[in-house]
Amino acid sequence: MAYEIPVTQARAELADLINRVVYGGERVVVTRHGKPLVALVSAADLERLDALDAPAEEPVIRSVAAVREAGGATTPREQHRFGITAEHRGPNPS
Structure with a gap:
């Protein structure tokens, strides 16, 4: 439950209200009428x-988009940089 205070009183007590929020862990609702x-x-x-407002799927979509843009393949330079020693060649390796 939040502490409610009229806006006129909140103006006069702003420093105290900030302390209640920061140090007391309270939530203060300023009211008008x-x-x-x-x-x-x-x-x-x-x-x-x-964090609740941010879409949960956004990072996954970005990751999939990045893989599509990269074509899913790694270059020899990337393999060396990341220490990749194996490469996936698909269902019919030749």
Whole structure:
């Protein structure tokens, strides 16, 4: 549950509110006419919220797109750089 405070009072107590959020782990909701206007949350809470907003499939899509762009094959230079000693040649090796 968040601590609610009117915007007029929040202006006068901003430093104290910031301390409550940072050191007390509280969430503060600033209201105007009894309706929520904004919320003060810790930077850690904000990072978690941002992570929830990010699409979970995005890194996978990027990885697949990168493989398609590269053609799925490695060059001898890449094999040497990454220490690759084997190469996949498909179902019918010749």
